[in-house]
Amino acid sequence: MYIYKPDYLVMTAGPTMVSGNVLQARAKAFGNPDLDPDFFTFYQSVCDKLKIFFGTEKAQMIIMNGEGMLALDAACASLTEKGDEVLVISNGVFGEGFKDLILQYGGNVTIYESDWKSGLSASKLEEFLKSKSNFKFATIVHCDTPSGVLNDIGPICNLLKSKGILTVVDTVAAVGGTELKVDEWNIDIALGGSQKVFSAPSGLSLLSISDDAWDAIENRTTPIPSFYCNLSYWKNCVEEMLFPYTMPASDIMGLNAALGNLLSERPNRVIERHEEMRDYTIERLKDMGIELYLNDSFSPTVTAFLVPEGYDAQEIINHMKNKYKILIANSYGPLKNKVLRIGHMGENARFDRVMFTLDNLEKTLCDLKRG
Amino acid sequence: MYIYKPDYLVMTAGPTMVSGNVLQARAKAFGNPDLDPDFFTFYQSVCDKLKIFFGTEKAQMIIMNGEGMLALDAACASLTEKGDEVLVISNGVFGEGFKDLILQYGGNVTIYESDWKSGLSASKLEEFLKSKSNFKFATIVHCDTPSGVLNDIGPICNLLKSKGILTVVDTVAAVGGTELKVDEWNIDIALGGSQKVFSAPSGLSLLSISDDAWDAIENRTTPIPSFYCNLSYWKNCVEEMLFPYTMPASDIMGLNAALGNLLSERPNRVIERHEEMRDYTIERLKDMGIELYLNDSFSPTVTAFLVPEGYDAQEIINHMKNKYKILIANSYGPLKNKVLRIGHMGENARFDRVMFTLDNLEKTLCDLKRG
Numbered sequence: 001m002y003i004y005k006p007d008y009l010v011m012t013a014g015p016t017m018v019s020g021n022v023l024q025a026r027a028k029a030f031g032n033p034d035l036d037p038d039f040f041t042f043y044q045s046v047c048d049k050l051k052i053f054f055g056t057e058k059a060q061m062i063i064m065n066g067e068g069m070l071a072l073d074a075a076c077a078s079l080t081e082k083g084d085e086v087l088v089i090s091n092g093v094f095g096e097g098f099k100d101l102i103l104q105y106g107g108n109v110t111i112y113e114s115d116w117k118s119g120l121s122a123s124k125l126e127e128f129l130k131s132k133s134n135f136k137f138a139t140i141v142h143c144d145t146p147s148g149v150l151n152d153i154g155p156i157c158n159l160l161k162s163k164g165i166l167t168v169v170d171t172v173a174a175v176g177g178t179e180l181k182v183d184e185w186n187i188d189i190a191l192g193g194s195q196k197v198f199s200a201p202s203g204l205s206l207l208s209i210s211d212d213a214w215d216a217i218e219n220r221t222t223p224i225p226s227f228y229c230n231l232s233y234w235k236n237c238v239e240e241m242l243f244p245y246t247m248p249a250s251d252i253m254g255l256n257a258a259l260g261n262l263l264s265e266r267p268n269r270v271i272e273r274h275e276e277m278r279d280y281t282i283e284r285l286k287d288m289g290i291e292l293y294l295n296d297s298f299s300p301t302v303t304a305f306l307v308p309e310g311y312d313a314q315e316i317i318n319h320m321k322n323k324y325k326i327l328i329a330n331s332y333g334p335l336k337n338k339v340l341r342i343g344h345m346g347e348n349a350r351f352d353r354v355m356f357t358l359d360n361l362e363k364t365l366c367d368l369k370r371g
Numbered sequence: 372m373y374i375y376k377p378d379y380l381v382m383t384a385g386p387t388m389v390s391g392n393v394l395q396a397r398a399k400a401f402g403n404p405d406l407d408p409d410f411f412t413f414y415q416s417v418c419d420k421l422k423i424f425f426g427t428e429k430a431q432m433i434i435m436n437g438e439g440m441l442a443l444d445a446a447c448a449s450l451t452e453k454g455d456e457v458l459v460i461s462n463g464v465f466g467e468g469f470k471d472l473i474l475q476y477g478g479n480v481t482i483y484e485s486d487w488k489s490g491l492s493a494s495k496l497e498e499f500l501k502s503k504s505n506f507k508f509a510t511i512v513h514c515d516t517p518s519g520v521l522n523d524i525g526p527i528c529n530l531l532k533s534k535g536i537l538t539v540v541d542t543v544a545a546v547g548g549t550e551l552k553v554d555e556w557n558i559d560i561a562l563g564g565s566q567k568v569f570s571a572p573s574g575l576s577l578l579s580i581s582d583d584a585w586d587a588i589e590n591r592t593t594p595i596p597s598f599y600c601n602l603s604y605w606k607n608c609v610e611e612m613l614f615p616y617t618m619p620a621s622d623i624m625g626l627n628a629a630l631g632n633l634l635s636e637r638p639n640r641v642i643e644r645h646e647e648m649r650d651y652t653i654e655r656l657k658d659m660g661i662e663l664y665l666n667d668s669f670s671p672t673v674t675a676f677l678v679p680e681g682y683d684a685q686e687i688i689n690h691m692k693n694k695y696k697i698l699i700a701n702s703y704g705p706l707k708n709k710v711l712r713i714g715h716m717g718e719n720a721r722f723d724r725v726m727f728t729l730d731n732l733e734k735t736l737c738d739l740k741r742g
Contacts, residue, residue: 004413004624006402015403015617026621027398030572031377032386032698035688042375065574066437066599069616073599104596201401201621203436203574225475225596228437228444245440246386250397250572251622253375317406327403 008321011357012329013145013173013302013343015195015202018258022200025257030249039249040241046252049259050206052267053198054190055181059208062234063255065248068172068193070229071205073101075168075189077229078217079137082106087135087165089125091116091151092144093333094170102139105225110135116147119297122155129163136216137166137188143174143299146332148341150178150299154185161186166216172196175206176262177274177301177345188213194251197274197301199346200258203251207231270349274300277344277354284358288365293339301345304331306338308365313337316364323367324360379692382728383700384516384544384673384714386566386573389629393571396628401620410620411609417623420630421577423638424569425561426552430579433605434626436619439543439564441600442576444472446539446560448600449588450508453477458506458536460496462487462522463515464704465541473510476596481506487518490668493526500534507587508537508559514545514670517703519712521549521670525556532557537587543567546577547633548645548672548716559584565622568645568672570717571629574622578602641720645671648715648725655729659736664710672716675702677709679736684708687735694738695731 010017033039047061054061064070076098080086086107090096091114099109112128114120120140138160143150157167166188171180175190176197182190192198192206209231217224217232224230233244262270278300285292285305293304307313313330314337320326331339342361344354381388404410418432425432435441447469451457457478461467462485470480483499485491491511509531514521528538537559542551546561547568553561559581566573580602588595588603595601604615633641649671656663656676664675678684684701685708691697702710713732715725 002413002416004401004409004416004620004627006400006407006409008402010403012403012406015401015620018400018621023398023400023621027394029377029389029394030375030386031379032381032383032700033573035383035698035700036377038375038377042373045373045375066441067616067619070437070599073597077597101598104594104598195617201619202404202617203619203622223475225477226444226448226600227472227475228441229597229599245438246566246573248438248572248574249375249386250389250394251574256375327406329403329406 008325008327009353009356010327011343011348011353012327013341014345016199016343016346016348018199018201019261019347021261022254022257026250026254028253030253033247033249034243037241039247040238043247043252044238046256046259049256049263052263053176053180054208056183056208058183059210062207062209063252064205064207065203065245066205067202068191068205071172071191071193071207072098072170074205074229074231075191075207076101077105077226078224078231079166079168080105080107081220081222083108084136085110085134087112087138089120089138089140090114091118091120092141092149093146093335094144095141098139117293117295119149120151120156122159125156126159133163133165135165137168139168139170142169142171143301145173145302145341146335147293147339148299148302148304149294149297150174151297154181157185157187166213173301173345174299176270177349178271178299182208194255197346198255198258198262200255201251203248204255271300274345274349277349277351278303281342281344281354281358288362302341302343304339304341307340311365311368313340315368316340319364319368320360324364326357326360328357328361379696379698380724380727381698382714382719382724383698384712385716387570387714387717387719389570389572390632390718392632393625393628397621397625399624401624404618404620405614408612410618411612414618414623415609417627417630420627420634423634424547424551425579427554427579429554430581433578433580434623435576435578436574436616437576438573439562439576442543442562442564442578443469443541445576445600445602446562446578447472448476448597449595449602450537450539451476451478452591452593454479455507456481456505458483458509460491460509460511461485462489462491463512463520464517464706465515466512469510488664488666490520491522491527493530496527497530504534504536506536508539510539510541513540513542514672516544516673516712517706518664518710519670519673519675520665520668521545522668525552528556528558537584544672544716545670547641548720549642549670553579565626568717569626569629569633571626572622574619575626642671645716645720648720648722649674652713652715652725652729659733673712673714675710675712678711682736682739684711686739687711690735690739691731695735697728697731699728
């Protein structure tokens with residue numbers, strides 16, 4: 001019988017390594033989440049913990065059963081009506097990817113394209129909006145992992161709100177590892193996943209939904225063309241004690257333990273730890289003579305760098321994995337094979353792991369040069 | 372901090388109790404399923420195990436990250452085009468429920484309604500199809516849990532195939548606990564979930580997809596209006612080593628252990644065990660003077676019975692849970708509060724658990740009468 005037993009350190013931009021107490025929380029017996037009133041109390045308590053990381057008291061948090069892509073698809077399905085004008089703000093692979101999600105629901109997409117090597121600028125976007133601003137909503141990526149850019153989304157979301165444009169923010173690879181202030185920044189829908197900074201296994205989508213977003217969803221003139229991606233089923237699910245489907249109690253028990261770990265450490269300290277790991281990673285890469293992909297706006301969760309001249313991206317990855325038992329990642333789209341990435345998020349944003357990774361990247365470059 | 376720690380035996384029609392080795396398989400470290408070639412081998416090996424329970428060598432199995440409802444929604448999203456004629460074969464709450472899933476994708480629904488207290492009859496359906504048979508596909512529920520009916524889907528799916536109608540079979544609450552022969556019965560899409568007979572936690576949708584179903588999906592004239600429910604992304608995912616999203620490696624490791632348990636016991640013996648538990652449950656209920664809901668076609672996975680006169684459904688459930696630490700279930704839709712249900716599927720189809728449940732149901736009826 002085939003046994004799957006990986007023996008390497010996962011230093012990618014998610015999923016991350018998972019703590020033992022999180023794995024054990026998933027290994028406990030659980031009740032029937034459809035029928036047990038205690039489960040609804042538990043679910044709400046986990047949502048309340050999430051609110052701390054999302055920086056919101058006003059928004060509603062929901063936890064859906066599916067990978068982070070479900071959150072993105074559900075937000076687009078629930079907001080977009082045929083013919084709606086939607087602004088896709090893009091400075092990376094994932095930023096651009098929102099286009100297809102919106103087109104499939106009949107939205108008219110305008111792409112605001114910005115330099116992939118730098119963070120988004122609110123003032124430049126403001127210029128752009130002078131020519132056209134009749135958008136129902138805009139999509140923005142907080143940390144676009146293929147390049148490791150961290151966008152300063154606060155001023156951007158507040159600007160959009162001032163123009164009456166709803167915001168959908170993909171913060172899957174950022175929330176927890178950097179500041180997120182859903183209320184202060186007026187973010188309408190923020191999207192997270194379990195397997196990034198929270199360092200729980202993949203499988204849960206985490207969404208904050210503002211009153212304005214609920215209004216937009218409830219004031220649609222056409223029905224939401226989906227069951228699984230239909231956010232409207234979630235609005236009153238705790239009060240009515242009726243989820244749209246059987247909730248993954250075991251996965252949520254794991255997430256609860258993962259959030260507990262970060263709360264014990266204190267969320268502000270967790271962010272500091274991520275910044276320290278980013279700074280350390282950048283410094284070490286520079287010391288090795290490696291060129292970073294970005295000019296500015298380096299995310300504290302992942303660092304992208306150019307494949308040094310004379311090396312092959314996949315060869316570096318394979319050598320790291322096979323000889324040193326560390327998995328780092330290639331990039332996506334046009335950056336594939338040109339850019340490599342080290343994830344330092346969640347449980348991987350630890351000095352020992354990051355140092356071990358960089359030490360062995362250095363050895364790898366040396367090994368491959370000799371070979 | 373709120374602690375969720377249920378202390379009761381879950382004897383509902385899923386989720387079921389989960390074995391210790393399945394919980395522990397979920398508590399093991401896992402790699403990065405996006406990037407590790409070994410994960411694709413592992414995923415395929417779990418699909419191959421599933422094929423044994425689905426009774427197929429020819430169909431492709433896929434595992435999606437979401438509760439069983441995702442499987443239903445994805446099948447409807449991927450097959451239905453606006454204006455398609457779809458037959459919804461219904462003899463229960465879930466049978467009827469397919470209607471809404473198809474309407475949301477613009478299908479024209481014809482409902483073939485059959486007596487809820489009996490299994491479907493292929494010969495009666497054949498009569499009906501004489502008047503109208505221009506359906507692209509038909510939906511059928513194998514075990515409709517709210518009533519506990521098990522439909523003899525083999526002759527029905529073969530009949531539909533002979534008319535050129537594709538079949539979508541919801542076998543979420545049946546597969547593993549009763550015979551399923553996807554190849555022999557010519558089922559085009561069969562839909563399962565992790566939390567029923569397989570007794571893994573909720574969170575995975577399991578689908579078999581025939582060549583005819585792939586042809587229908589690939590020959591659409593309009594795009595599938597969904598990302599998360601789009602089956603077409605799955606056709607070549609193993610060959611191309613690219614899943615549509617990060618796979619829930621940990622959940623699949625749990626499912627793998629759960630399938631291993633059933634394979635060790637032997638799939639035929641597992642089915643016999645379910646039949647024994649159904650027969651025992653029915654006999655005990657009759658001995659207590661309790662009336663069964665169905666006239667025939669009792670599922671080996673769940674038994675539904677009428678709330679005895681003079682009793683309140685919720686009071687029985689609450690008393691069982693609070694005093695005897697066993698959770699049984701109410702029913703849904705028009706059967707709610709009239710019908711109660713004992714799940715005896717997967718790890719719950721064990722004599723000690725079923726006997727303990729029935730003994731305490733008897734005590735409960737006695738307690739509440741005195742009270």
